[in-house]
Amino acid sequence: MYLGFLSSSQLVSDPSQACLRPRLSSPSHTIREDRHALHVEIITFGFLHGPAPETHLTLDLRAHFRDPHALDPALRQLPGRDEKIHRVVMATPGIPLLIKSTADAAAAMLSGPSAEATPLRIGSGCAGGRHRSVVVGRMLRSALYTAAHARGLCTDITLIHRDIERPVVAR
Secondary structure: OOOOOOOOEEEEEEEOOOOOEEEOOOOOOEEEOOOOOOOEEEEEEEEHHHHOOOOOEEEOOOOOOOOOHOOOOOOOOOOOHHHHHHHHHHHHHHHHHHHHHHHHHHHHHHHHOOOOOOOOOEEEOOOOOOOOHHHHOOOOOHHHHHHHHHHOOOOEEEEEEEOOOOOOOOO
């Protein structure tokens, strides 16, 4: 998988990557062993740092969800991994529902006949790629991993923070 020029702080891998994945057979939904995992790649990014990556699903958080630092200017320099940023973003009306809905859409796409052959790519973008997109990407990864684990599925989830190390965008 091509990841471009990424620092180790931009790439977060799922610790459960190498496992057997029970596969649900259609239409009876019986479980059989399968050595192939479903692959998901979540890319967080900032629209102001370049074009959106090519994905199957792209979340544009700019217009409908406020910047955390709109509430508190002291949050502007903190990255999306910071607990203060996490709390503010997750308290934003609509964000938890968006994460759940995106996880549901991803589950539908991963149930398709080509899911094992084609990694599902999901983009989470905000203005600078340091706050909202990072929190949503992290929580989406967690939601997908939890859902897959609850069903006994092995899912290889890679989370890439494309722009988290870039300077805060002046606007």
